[in-house]
Amino acid sequence: MDIKKLRFEMIMSLAFMHSELMDRVITVTPPANKYPKSAYADSVTADAHIIPDDKTACLYSVKRVRMLYMRLMETNENEELQAAYTVLTVVMKELELPYDAQFAITNALNRLNAFRREHGLAASVIVDMPDGIELMNAD
Amino acid sequence: MNIFKLSPRQTPRATNTIFMNTKLFNEYISLLASLHAGFMSQHFSLVAHAVITAFEAEVGLLGETEEAAKYAAKRLSDYYSALVNNQPMANAKLKIIDDMMAQVVETLEWGIHINARLETIILNIKTI
Numbered sequence: 001m002d003i004k005k006l007r008f009e010m011i012m013s014l015a016f017m018h019s020e021l022m023d024r025v026i027t028v029t030p031p032a033n034k035y036p037k038s039a040y041a042d043s044v045t046a047d048a049h050i051i052p053d054d055k056t057a058c059l060y061s062v063k064r065v066r067m068l069y070m071r072l073m074e075t076n077e078n079e080e081l082q083a084a085y086t087v088l089t090v091v092m093k094e095l096e097l098p099y100d101a102q103f104a105i106t107n108a109l110n111r112l113n114a115f116r117r118e119h120g121l122a123a124s125v126i127v128d129m130p131d132g133i134e135l136m137n138a139d
Numbered sequence: 140m141n142i143f144k145l146s147p148r149q150t151p152r153a154t155n156t157i158f159m160n161t162k163l164f165n166e167y168i169s170l171l172a173s174l175h176a177g178f179m180s181q182h183f184s185l186v187a188h189a190v191i192t193a194f195e196a197e198v199g200l201l202g203e204t205e206e207a208a209k210y211a212a213k214r215l216s217d218y219y220s221a222l223v224n225n226q227p228m229a230n231a232k233l234k235i236i237d238d239m240m241a242q243v244v245e246t247l248e249w250g251i252h253i254n255a256r257l258e259t260i261i262l263n264i265k266t267i
Contacts, residue, residue: 022200035196043193047218050182053225060221066212071201071210 002050003102006022007054007061010109011061015041015130017112024098058104062092080119087115163257164203168195170264171211171243177237205253212247216240239267 001009019041044061051057066088069081091108099107116122169191176190194211201207222237226233243260 026188026200035192039189039193039196042189043197046190046193048181051221051225056225058217064217067213067217068197068200068210070207074206076200080177082180 003054003105006102006105006109007058010058010105010112011045013049013109013116014061014065015044017121018044021080021084021119025072025076025081042078055095055104057113058105059092059095062088062095062108066092070085083119084115086113159203159205160254161203161235163254163261164208167257167261168198168211169210170261171215174236174264175215178232207249208253209244209247209255212240216221216244235267239264 007133019037019039022040023037044065047064048061051060066085069088071084073081073085091111094107095104095109097104172191172194173187175194176187179190180187197214198207198211201210216237219233219240223230223233223237242263246256246260246263248261249256
C-alpha cells in the first residue's frame with residue numbers, strides 16, 4: 001500500500017480508537033462530556049497531518065495519546081484505558097526501532113486494529129483522505 | 140497584585156488541585172489553545188475554533204489540575220519540536236513557538252506555587 005495511505009489509515013485508526021475509548025472513559029469520569037466525541041479524534045489527526053515525515057507523524061501521535069493515558073491512569077482505574085496504554089507503549093517502542101517506515105507503520109496499524117477488535121471498538125471505518133479518496137479500513 | 144493570596148472561593152479538591160486558581164488555569168489553557176489554533180489554521184483546513192475545542196476537550200479530561208497544565212505544555216512542546224526537526228524549510232515562527240513551549244514546560248517545573256508559575260507563563264506568552 002502507498003505509504004501516505006498507510007500513514008493516514010494508521011493515524012485514523014488511532015484517532016477513532018482514542019475517541020471511542022474516551023467516550024467510554026468519560027462516562028465514568030465526568031464532567032468532560034461537554035465536548036463532541038469527534039473533538040478527541042480531531043485533536044489526533046489535525047496535529048499529525050502536518051508533520052512531513054510519515055514515521056515521525058505516526059510516532060508523535062502514538063506518544064501523545066499514550067502520554068495522555070498515562071496521566072489519566074493516575075486518577076482512573078479503567079481497565080480498557082490501561083490496556084490501551086499497554087498497546088500504545090508497544091506500538092511506540094516498535095516505531096522507535098530503526099525499521100523501514102512501511103514495515104513499522106503496517107505493524108502499528110495491525111496492532112491498533114487488533115486492539116480495536118479485541119475491545120469491541122468499531123472494526124471498520126470509512127474515512128476521506130485529504131485528496132478525496134475514500135478508503136475502507138483493512139479489518 | 141499578590142499572586143500568593145488565595146481567593147476565598149478556592150477550595151481544595153484533590154492533592155494536586157489544592158489552591159489552583161481556576162481563572163488563571165483557564166486563561167493559561169485558552170492562551171495555549173489559541174496559540175496552537177493560530178498556527179494550525181494557517182496550515183490545515185480545520186478552523187481555529189475546532190482546534191481550540193479539540194485541545195480544550197483533551198486537556199479537560201485531566202480536570203483543572205497541575206498535571207493538566209503540565210500535560211498541555213508538554214503536548215505542544217513535543218509537537219513543535221517534532222515539526223522543527225522535520226520541517227523541510229527553515230521556519231522562524233515555528234522555532235519561536237518551539238522555544239517558547241520549551242520555556243513553558245521548564246517554568247512549570249519551578250519550585251514555586253502553581254499560581255505564580257501560571258502567571259509567569261501567561262505574562263511571558265503575552266509579551267512575545
